[in-house]
Amino acid sequence: xxxxxxxxxxxxxxxxxxxxxxxxxxxxxxxxxxxxxxxxxxxxxxxxxxxxxxxxxxxxxxxxxxxxxxxxxxxxxxxxxxxxxxxxxxxxxxxxxxxxxxxxxxxxxxxxxxxxxxxxxxxxxxxxxxxxxxxxxxxxxxxxxxxxxxxxxxxxxxxx
Amino acid sequence: xxxxxxxxxxxxxxxxxxxxxxxxxxxxxxxxxxxxxxxxxxxxxxxxxxxxxxxxxxxxxxxxxxxxxxxxxxxxxxxxxxxxxxxxxxxxxxxxxxxxxxxxxxxxxxxxxxxxxxxxxxxxxxxxxxxxxxxxxxxxxxxxxxxxxxxxxxxxxxxxxxxxxxxxxxxxxxxxxxxxxxxxxxxxxxxxxxxxxxxxxxxxxxxxxxxxxxxxxxxxxxxxxxxxxxxxxxxxxxxxxxxxxxxxxxxxxxxxxxxxxxxxxxxxxxxxxxxxxxxxxxxxxxxxxxxxxxxxxxxxxxxxxxxxxxxxxxxxxxxxxxxxxxxxxxxxxxxxxxxxxxxxxxxxxxxxxxxxxxxxxxxxxxxxxxxxxxxxxxxxxxxxxxxxxxxxxxxxxxxxxxxxxxxxxxxxxxxxxxxxxxxxxxxxxxxxxxxxxxxxxxxxxxxxxxxxxxxxxxxxxxxxxxxxxxxxxxxxxxxxxxxxxxxxxxxxxxxxxxxxxxxxxxxxxxxxxxxxxxxxxxxxxxxxxxxxxxxxxxxxxxxxxxxxxxxxxxxxxxxxxxxxxxxxxxxxxxxxxxxxxxxxxxxxxxxxxxxxxxxx
Numbered sequence: 032x033x034x035x036x037x038x039x040x041x042x043x044x045x046x047x048x049x050x051x052x053x054x055x056x057x058x059x060x061x062x063x064x065x066x067x068x069x070x071x072x073x074x075x076x077x078x079x080x081x082x083x084x085x086x087x088x089x090x091x092x093x094x095x096x097x098x099x100x101x102x103x104x105x106x107x108x109x110x111x112x113x114x115x116x117x118x119x120x121x122x123x124x125x126x127x128x129x130x131x132x133x134x135x136x137x138x139x140x141x142x143x144x145x146x147x148x149x150x151x152x153x154x155x156x157x158x159x160x161x162x163x164x165x166x167x168x169x170x171x172x173x174x175x176x177x178x179x180x181x182x183x184x185x186x187x188x189x190x191x
Numbered sequence: 192x193x194x195x196x197x198x199x200x201x202x203x204x205x206x207x208x209x210x211x212x213x214x215x216x217x218x219x220x221x222x223x224x225x226x227x228x229x230x231x232x233x234x235x236x237x238x239x240x241x242x243x244x245x246x247x248x249x250x251x252x253x254x255x256x257x258x259x260x261x262x263x264x265x266x267x268x269x270x271x272x273x274x275x276x277x278x279x280x281x282x283x284x285x286x287x288x289x290x291x292x293x294x295x296x297x298x299x300x301x302x303x304x305x306x307x308x309x310x311x312x313x314x315x316x317x318x319x320x321x322x323x324x325x326x327x328x329x330x331x332x333x334x335x336x337x338x339x340x341x342x343x344x345x346x347x348x349x350x351x352x353x354x355x356x357x358x359x360x361x362x363x364x365x366x367x368x369x370x371x372x373x374x375x376x377x378x379x380x381x382x383x384x385x386x387x388x389x390x391x392x393x394x395x396x397x398x399x400x401x402x403x404x405x406x407x408x409x410x411x412x413x414x415x416x417x418x419x420x421x422x423x424x425x426x427x428x429x430x431x432x433x434x435x436x437x438x439x440x441x442x443x444x445x446x447x448x449x450x451x452x453x454x455x456x457x458x459x460x461x462x463x464x465x466x467x468x469x470x471x472x473x474x475x476x477x478x479x480x481x482x483x484x485x486x487x488x489x490x491x492x493x494x495x496x497x498x499x500x501x502x503x504x505x506x507x508x509x510x511x512x513x514x515x516x517x518x519x520x521x522x523x524x525x526x527x528x529x530x531x532x533x534x535x536x537x538x539x540x541x542x543x544x545x546x547x548x549x550x551x552x553x554x555x556x557x558x559x560x561x562x563x564x565x566x567x568x569x570x571x572x573x574x575x576x577x578x579x580x581x582x583x584x585x586x587x588x589x590x591x592x593x594x595x596x597x598x599x600x601x602x603x604x605x606x607x608x609x610x611x612x613x614x615x616x617x618x619x620x621x622x623x624x625x626x627x628x629x630x631x632x633x634x635x636x637x638x639x640x641x642x643x644x645x646x647x648x649x650x651x652x653x654x655x656x657x658x659x660x661x662x663x664x665x666x667x668x669x670x671x672x673x674x675x676x677x678x679x680x681x682x683x684x685x686x687x688x689x690x691x692x693x694x695x696x697x698x699x700x701x702x703x704x705x706x707x708x709x710x711x712x713x714x715x716x717x718x719x720x721x722x723x724x725x726x727x728x729x730x731x732x733x734x735x736x737x738x739x740x741x742x743x744x745x746x747x748x749x750x751x752x753x754x755x756x757x758x759x760x761x762x763x764x765x766x767x768x769x770x771x772x773x774x775x776x777x778x779x780x781x782x783x784x785x786x787x788x789x790x791x
Contacts, residue, residue: 145693151671154686163536165749168552171478
């Protein structure tokens, strides 16, 4: 499967995108979601084969995707429909390329640039984004958000 | 009132009373107690029998003859009557009866009575199990006392060497030899029973740890604890010695870098590849929080000092599953592995900073049931076909085939590890030598001592309270190279700017304290932990940048989904401490402790 698909998406995904009910998704990059439109939450749900539960909070909506293999992904969407933060936890890491979208490569570069002199939890803050991941074997957790996109009045400690 | 005897006068009336006042009011002087005496009749009784005690109170004026009775040594005495009832005593016992004036508690009198044991001890049998132990291991001894009547079953333990708990009968010895264990009747010291325990020298279980900056010339691995170990092809004496393997209590299983492109030391040729029931070769994408390692799962006999891990429960092939990172015998890293994480590829010497990692955490396997009964997980185990140019797809894998805790599968000393590093100077230092000791409470060198044991939850977390914040997902991790924790609003804990931004750079050294406690619904331990955090930019430039070990290095840590925040007690914590990591379901003999736990 991976051999024929440079993005690593299951073949089933291509078929699903042709379904009329999901045509809207074609307007957005298939790899979502940080910084993208709320519709990409559905893409993540499909990609991760998860179940979705959405909870409205003041100033934002929290979309929780529960993945059958035990992870929980949370995407935080502002009233204008922007995914301004994502968080994850569970025994395995979720597909962060899917979750961070266009931020994946910049985050990766920022993580690689940080001098760590060894191993440990990651915490990277740039003017454009914040990325943090911690935990240990069998229990990972992390989050990423775009400070400029966080709605006024939202405490960034809620992004978890 | 029983007796009133006038003995004569000096300055008033002398009288002998038990319960009432002397009765005289003829004196105008202040009532005074001059003497209290006590006697009992008979003076010798058997267990459970009674004797009548009386008090003699003398004094002047209108004094009170009331006394307070006490008995020490076994038995009770009635306050109103002075009637003493003996307890069942294990052997002939002297009981002291005291009468103290209630008017003047400085005046008292006492007498002794003899209480005889109620039964007779005829013999004592002692047994110990096991009868053969290694140095430091416990043998549990018990005694059977045989006798007639209401004899005492109590014994006192002694041993011809080593140490034995005189009450519990738990015996061990730090030196080899044959030892006689004796249980002596407490009632009749002429009756005793013996057992013989043979103590043989324990397996060598101590490996030196070097915190030496790591294996890469010109590059310093800060706070990396490294050991040297050997791996052998299963069932052979074809072994290789690998140095600079990182000691990591935050992961599970041995991972060694292959020679060649990966830049490691291990030549994997002699080590069989793990296969599934369809004959597919097993690959693994192992995710750390900061990167991934890709390679094969292979089978090896692991030697840690004198400890040899050669097989795994329920496995059909010999050898312990390890990861061979960068193994050229399997395909290159699948995209589903490398795309999963923002961390770096740690499948090379430059990426890993070590020739391998020995995961000695609380789990028995690196993945566990999540890889057995789940749907196949990307970025964990893979089934590979087609040789090293073929393909790999995510697969489930049984527990016996997963990368396994090398200590858990040892024939002895298999309940955990002790990591000890000596204290180091403020500001950091060059090479530090410590110890990795296999087993907990199994030999003379790995006892828990006064350490506090903190049981963890199912995710290997306990609780750290710092600066008013409860960090419910906290852990002790020798593989993290600093204290990583949220500042919890402490304005002095300033993150560094620039390339060291993951670390703290306070203006001056901070003396901090946190308290740790067991995970909820476990063994309810608490304990404080003092720690210092210095300026990372300064620490890294001290001693012309040559220091490699720092007890004052701290960094930031993220909020966690679900359980709040996390305090990662990394290697900075280990200097000057003895830190134990207990494996899940494994008990510590002679204690009530069962892993998973940390103790320090």
